[in-house]
Every structure is written in structure tokens, then in C-alpha cells.
Amino acid sequence: MIHFDNVTKVYANQNRPALDHVSVDVDKGEFVFLVGPSGSGKSTFLRLVLKEERPNSGAIHVAGKDLARLSNFKVPHLRRRIGCVFQDFRLLPNKNVYENVAFALEVIGKPRRFIRKVVPEVIELVGLEGKAHRMPDELSGGEQQRVAMARAFVNRPMILLADEPTGNIDPATSIGIMKVLDRINRTGTTVLMATHDAAIVDSMRKRVVELEDGKIVRDQSRGVYGQAY
Amino acid sequence: MRANFIFSEVWIGLRRNLTMTIAVIVTVAVGMALLGIGLMINSQVSSLTTFWTDKVELSVFLCKKDDVFPACKNKPPLNADQKAQLKQTIQVMPQVERVDYEDQAQAYKNFQAQQSNNVLLSVIQPDDLPESFRVKLRNPDNADALADQLTGRAGISRIVNQRKLLESYFGFLPKLRNMALGVAILMVFAATLLIGNTVRLSAYNRRRETGIMRLVGASNIYIQLPFVMEGVIAGLIGGVFAAVLLIVTKILLFEGIQSYMAVPLGWNTVAGVITFTMAVGVVICVLASFITLRRYLRV
Known part of the structure; x- marks a missing residue:
């Protein structure tokens, strides 16, 4: 690989x-x-x-x-x-959890229907279910890193x-x-x-x-x- | 490609850089308006040239009694036979299309029609004005050569090429055009630098987003398009202002001096000029954005 x-x-x-x-x-x-x-x-x-x-x-x-x-x-x-995760999370501070994850798919031109289906699945996979509408500054460091991992993994x-x-x-x-x-x-x-x-x-x-x-x-x-x- | 994503990015970018965006719009508007005015003057100059070229004549003035012109000093004026002979001589010249005789009465009528100075009008009598031949040329460019040929013949006091007179009246137009175009080039240069700077600021403001876009594999066009669109939209808005300025100029300036111009500036020309300046404005914005992006947005 x-x-x-x-x-x-x-x-x-x-x-x-x-x-x-x-x-x-x-x-x-x-x-x-x-x-x-x-x-x-x-x-x-x-x-x-x-x-x-x-x-x-x-x-x-x-x-x-x-x-x-x-x-x-x-x-x-x-x-x-290739997905990427960093020490400093690199989330967009003006977007909530869902939007941060969806951003990675939006900018590679994925259809909205696909995004609506996949993003909640990945948010659940990283253990952030129920926090999709939180902003990054409302989350702990560990939670922010989970968002970053969801974003890295959302495109499989x-x-x-x-x-x-x-x-x-x-x-x-x-x-x-x-x-x-x-x-x-x-x-x-x-x-x-x-x-x-x-x-x-x-x-x-x-x-x-x-x-x-x-x-x-x-x-x-x-x-x-x-x-x- | 998702249009609404691109447009929301563009909108955010323009709003964050509001002052720079306004500077770009104003510079583009002024620059493009000057370019357009230059082009409008240019079209006016060329249509005037063709219009007057068809009309210009060579005026061959004849000596009158006791004429003070050096060519006529101590020489008697031509008698009717001599005049007919001179007319015949000019008539047969190959460059000449037509020769008309203007007597003193006709000359006085024309003088009255053209002159508004009351003192002159009251002093000048028909006898003071010379008779003349109005020579229409096949090709007005030959006027000087023909004038040289006729100079010195007995009974001719002076030969005037009307084109030279016109050129001294309308000579300021090409100068005005060159000035407008010169300033337009400077403004276009300033606009290019301003757009470059705006895009740079914009790229800096959004480095977080573009960094992530790069990482998750957004294509270059997806990353760059919002920045280029910012330039295009600023350029277009500037172009619209320029169009308004050009229309105002046409109405206030060109229609004001229409009576001297003989050839009105048509709305078709104005529309053509507006389209052209807008296209130039947008192309400049796109180029400036792209060149700056190459430097400040590593992809």
C-alpha cells in the first residue's frame, strides 16, 4: 500500500x-x-x-x-x-461538527444526497452521536480530534x-x-x-x-x- | 461542481475584504470608463474625418482691385475672359473633380451666415471680399500638390486648404483621446495590482479552509475558482459602473458638442464600447487573480 x-x-x-x-x-x-x-x-x-x-x-x-x-x-x-489527522485538529471554527465533516465531501463535489447519508454514519462511528450540531469550541480536545477523524475517514x-x-x-x-x-x-x-x-x-x-x-x-x-x- | 458552494465562498470572501473590493470596483470603473471615453472619441474622430474629407475644398482666392496681398500688388484684377480661362485651366487638371465660382455677393452671404461678430459685420462690405474658385478634388490628399501648382499664377491672391483649417479646429480630439487612453492604461495597471492584493488577502483569510481542501483532495479548480470569481464579480460590478459613466458621458458631453461634430455618436457605438470595456475589465480581473493565486496559493 x-x-x-x-x-x-x-x-x-x-x-x-x-x-x-x-x-x-x-x-x-x-x-x-x-x-x-x-x-x-x-x-x-x-x-x-x-x-x-x-x-x-x-x-x-x-x-x-x-x-x-x-x-x-x-x-x-x-x-x-488518503485521510489525514493532525495534532492540532484543523477544524473550521465557524462550522459545526456535521458541517466540518460534510465539508470534506462538498469540496470534492459529492452529491448532497450522498453526504446526508454518510456523514451521520461516520459521526456515529467516531462516537459523537448527538453532537452533530455542536461547534468545535463547545467540544473537548478528544471530541475535536474525533471530528477530525470523522472528516478524514468520511470518504473511506x-x-x-x-x-x-x-x-x-x-x-x-x-x-x-x-x-x-x-x-x-x-x-x-x-x-x-x-x-x-x-x-x-x-x-x-x-x-x-x-x-x-x-x-x-x-x-x-x-x-x-x-x-x- | 456545486455552484452554491462556490458562490457562498465567493460571497464570504467579498464581504471579508469589503474595503479592498470597493477599491477594486472603483478603479476598474474609472479605468474602464476612461478606456471607453477614449474609444468613443476615437470613433468620433474617424467618422468626422471621413465626413469632412468628403466636403473639403481648396479655396483659390482671386485678386480684387487694389488688393494688399503681395501676390496681387500693382497688378490689375483678372477680367471675365481671364477668369474663365483660369477656371478652364483648373478644370482640366486630372486631380480636380469640379470647380465652382463664388462671386463677391455669394462670398458676402456666406460671410454673414458664418460670422456673429457685429463689428465685423457692420464694417465689411461685399466689395471687401474676394472672388474665389471652390475646387473639389477627387482625392483630398492631393490638395497641397495642386496648391503648389497654382501658386504664383497671375491673378491668384491666396490658396487655402480647408482641411488644414479643420484640423486646427478638431486637432484637440486626438490629443484628448490619447490622454484618456493614457490614464486608462495607468488605471488598468493600478486595478491589476489591487486585484492581486485582494486575492492575496483573501487567500490568507481562508488559508485554513484551503489547507483542508488540499488535504482532502479538492481539485485545483475547486480551490481556485472562488478566488477567481471574486475578481470576476468585482470586475463586473466595476464594469457596470463604467457603463453608467459612459452613458452619462454620451448624454452630457457628446450630445452637448453634437452641433459642432456634424456626425452624431450613435448608441450602437456606445453599446459596442461598453461591451468591449466590460470584457476587458473581466479579462484583466481573471488574469490578475490567476497570476496571484499561482504565487500565494500553493496547490
Whole structure:
């Protein structure tokens, strides 16, 4: 589903590569934690999957497409098959829960009938039933992240990228977030989650890929956060 | 593509940037109005030129008794035979279409009709005015050559090319046109920059929305269209104001000087000019929006 072959990314004006000859294979339906300290290249990895950045060398395949050969014109179609969740939620403050989720479908031109059917289903899946008409500032951090997850998942993407989704949320609430991610993973969606949160990684017992200074130092199925140290 | 989604985005964008939107509308309106006025003067100049070209004549004035013109000094005026001969000479020239003789009585009548200065009217007698041949040319461009040929012949005091007289009357029109067009170009330039700035502000105000749109895979056109539409709508409103200004100009200015112009400026021309300026306004807005979006809205 995601295939990195010897990928190197150096940002302009920086000597040290953000990713240094990284090769990784993520299969369909896998749940993968991407761990490592700040600046180890986790976010760069996610941005490369979305084709927000281009690698300096190496090949990236996502959902069967060679990103180097994917024209800019088709990048939006790639992104429709990838959902994204961030540490800072990125909700629209002037739209309620339902509208925030529906926005993702409106802007890719889905018919209104389809939106009316799917959005409540997804809101229920993330555990926000009955809160469809709340505004983001009336929700707790955990609830806001659930809205963000609903928005990422509403178009049934093949891949869900989560960049420190529990970074702004207390540990107790984080468990709920992880349950939702697990539920999404069980529908067959590949989940790739970058995180610092050792407790969560240890409790989930999923595949762990650890980056350090842009290199993969560990790739372990059913791993824990700090085993390499 | 969902039209009401795009339009609600456009409406929000225009309202958030109200002052900039007004600036764009005013600049486009003034710029397009000046462009239109320039074009209207231009059409007036060319229709006047064709109108007068058909009418201009070469006036060949003859010496009268005791004439003070240097060419006539100490020479007796032509007698009837000589006049007939001169007329014949001019008549057979290849460039000449027709020659008419204007005697002193006729000249005095014309003078009375054209002159409103009472002092002059009371002083000038028919005898003071020269007789003349009014020469109609096949091609008015040859007037100068013909005048050169005739100058110096006995009995001719002075040759006047009427076109030169007209040009000194209407010469200000092309100048006015150039000024209007020059200012119009400046205004169009200012409008382009203003639209660029408005789109930039708009893109900044909505960076959250556009960021999410990018992430969930909205196509470029879906992301950019609201911004371009903002430009188009501001341009169109500006164009409507310009049209009103042009219609007012036509009624107040062009109809006011109609009596001097001989060829009225038709509503057809005005409609054509309005359509053209509106199209120019909208095209400029679209181009300015697109160019700015390329820079400030990474897709």
C-alpha cells in the first residue's frame, strides 16, 4: 500500500537529510506506528506519502501509484484516497461538527444526497452521536480530534495518516482516540501513525518503525516504544 | 461542481475584504470608463474625418482691385475672359473633380451666415471680399500638390486648404483621446495590482479552509475558482459602473458638442464600447487573480 524504496529527502538550506535512504513496505490493512524523537523525519515521511514534498532520490509508491510519475493534476485524486489527522485538529471554527465533516465531501463535489447519508454514519462511528450540531469550541480536545477523524475517514480512504493525533490530549482520552483508530483499521484501512506516546505504542502491540536522524533504526512487528534503547 | 458552494465562498470572501473590493470596483470603473471615453472619441474622430474629407475644398482666392496681398500688388484684377480661362485651366487638371465660382455677393452671404461678430459685420462690405474658385478634388490628399501648382499664377491672391483649417479646429480630439487612453492604461495597471492584493488577502483569510481542501483532495479548480470569481464579480460590478459613466458621458458631453461634430455618436457605438470595456475589465480581473493565486496559493 505504501512502498518507500531508498528514499532520501534533503530540505533546501539544510545539510543533514530529513530522511536518509529509507526503505519501508506497509501492506494493505496494516497498523503501523512511526516513532522517534522530534526531527527524526516522521512528519517528512507523512508529507512524502501525500506528495506534499518530493524526494531527492528514491521511489515512492502509494496505493499502487508511482508518485514520481503522478502529474500534479492527479495529486488531488491521490489525496482523496488518503485521510489525514493532525495534532492540532484543523477544524473550521465557524462550522459545526456535521458541517466540518460534510465539508470534506462538498469540496470534492459529492452529491448532497450522498453526504446526508454518510456523514451521520461516520459521526456515529467516531462516537459523537448527538453532537452533530455542536461547534468545535463547545467540544473537548478528544471530541475535536474525533471530528477530525470523522472528516478524514468520511470518504473511506485506503490509508489514514495520523501525525501525533494524541499529542494535545490527556492519556485517558487518548485511549478513546486509539479505539477509534483501531475501529477504522478494522474496516480494512491502512493506518500510519506518527507518535511520541510510549504508553499508547506499548499498549497497542502493533508494528513499530523507529526513525532516528532520518534513518530507520528499528522495524518490528508487535513492537513497543522504547525497546531499542 | 456545486455552484452554491462556490458562490457562498465567493460571497464570504467579498464581504471579508469589503474595503479592498470597493477599491477594486472603483478603479476598474474609472479605468474602464476612461478606456471607453477614449474609444468613443476615437470613433468620433474617424467618422468626422471621413465626413469632412468628403466636403473639403481648396479655396483659390482671386485678386480684387487694389488688393494688399503681395501676390496681387500693382497688378490689375483678372477680367471675365481671364477668369474663365483660369477656371478652364483648373478644370482640366486630372486631380480636380469640379470647380465652382463664388462671386463677391455669394462670398458676402456666406460671410454673414458664418460670422456673429457685429463689428465685423457692420464694417465689411461685399466689395471687401474676394472672388474665389471652390475646387473639389477627387482625392483630398492631393490638395497641397495642386496648391503648389497654382501658386504664383497671375491673378491668384491666396490658396487655402480647408482641411488644414479643420484640423486646427478638431486637432484637440486626438490629443484628448490619447490622454484618456493614457490614464486608462495607468488605471488598468493600478486595478491589476489591487486585484492581486485582494486575492492575496483573501487567500490568507481562508488559508485554513484551503489547507483542508488540499488535504482532502479538492481539485485545483475547486480551490481556485472562488478566488477567481471574486475578481470576476468585482470586475463586473466595476464594469457596470463604467457603463453608467459612459452613458452619462454620451448624454452630457457628446450630445452637448453634437452641433459642432456634424456626425452624431450613435448608441450602437456606445453599446459596442461598453461591451468591449466590460470584457476587458473581466479579462484583466481573471488574469490578475490567476497570476496571484499561482504565487500565494500553493496547490
